[in-house]
Amino acid sequence: MNDRKFGPKGRRGGGKPFKKPGKSAGRPTWRERDSDPDGPVILYGWHTVTMALANPARQIRKLTLTENAARRLADENIETRVPPEIVRPQEIDRLLSPDAVHQGLLAEADPLPSPDIEDLQLDGMVLVLDQITDPHNVGAILRSAAAFAVKAVVTTARHSPEATGVLAKAASGALELVPMVTVPNLARALTELNERGFLTVGLDSEGGEDLSEVTLREPLALVLGAEGKGLRQLTRETCSIVARLDMPGEIKSLNVSNAAVLSLYVGASRLGLMKR
Numbered sequence: 001m002n003d004r005k006f007g008p009k010g011r012r013g014g015g016k017p018f019k020k021p022g023k024s025a026g027r028p029t030w031r032e033r034d035s036d037p038d039g040p041v042i043l044y045g046w047h048t049v050t051m052a053l054a055n056p057a058r059q060i061r062k063l064t065l066t067e068n069a070a071r072r073l074a075d076e077n078i079e080t081r082v083p084p085e086i087v088r089p090q091e092i093d094r095l096l097s098p099d100a101v102h103q104g105l106l107a108e109a110d111p112l113p114s115p116d117i118e119d120l121q122l123d124g125m126v127l128v129l130d131q132i133t134d135p136h137n138v139g140a141i142l143r144s145a146a147a148f149a150v151k152a153v154v155t156t157a158r159h160s161p162e163a164t165g166v167l168a169k170a171a172s173g174a175l176e177l178v179p180m181v182t183v184p185n186l187a188r189a190l191t192e193l194n195e196r197g198f199l200t201v202g203l204d205s206e207g208g209e210d211l212s213e214v215t216l217r218e219p220l221a222l223v224l225g226a227e228g229k230g231l232r233q234l235t236r237e238t239c240s241i242v243a244r245l246d247m248p249g250e251i252k253s254l255n256v257s258n259a260a261v262l263s264l265y266v267g268a269s270r271l272g273l274m275k276r
Helices: 046-054 067-075 089-095 135-147 165-171 186-195 233-238 256-271
Strands: 041-044 060-065 105-109 125-130 153-156 180-183 199-203 220-225 241-244
Touching: 041 046, 041 165, 046 060, 046 067, 046 105, 046 165, 060 067, 060 089, 125 135, 125 186, 125 256, 135 153, 135 165, 135 256, 153 186, 180 186, 186 199, 186 220, 186 233, 199 233, 220 256
Parallel strands: 125 153, 125 220, 153 180, 199 220, 199 241
Antiparallel strands: 041 105, 060 105
């Protein structure tokens, strides 16, 4: 699924380190701060942090707040769970990327456990992401997944962003609601889904028929391809069906996160999930 091709035709919340830069080093880049995949998850922003605080499965290591954010949490009776460190907004600015909208909340937390394919329920829908690398897109997809009660999002350990920082902010709390299944090999994971009875439907511009005309059933796995490349060949071959989204307008391509929400709407409508 991608902007160019899509047209008519391990760990959940994986860890990244959070390091305060030394005075002589200057501000490190976001990538430099996020180089260790085994470090804590970095969460910032109101919805992202408060949803994590409300999730008993999320272990909070450290909480940094501005006075205004601490006052708002108290006014809304939200437990901080750990003693917070109160700082000026500029301190949080300095620890994050320049464009991070933190709203005065920053947390370090442990990653959430990643379930296995065999743990997935045999009803409803799951999403499978084939090397979608943009954390903004993956975060937006997770938010849509939460809105449509998706049972899980399956992604690869490599060639996918860690569930921290920018992705967590874009997901706006959805990391706490939608389990993420991290697999080493996507084709093998799709084979396992097929064997467990999932209908695996790849979304691609070269699909044989429009998704709205495909006979869908539960459990349903919708497979989205990478930005700029679409589904890989082996992924296409492993899916039960490869379908497309037909659109009446002049523009025949969608951003992958928009394609995801449209596909989820079609799937949920056809499966009768809207009435549950």
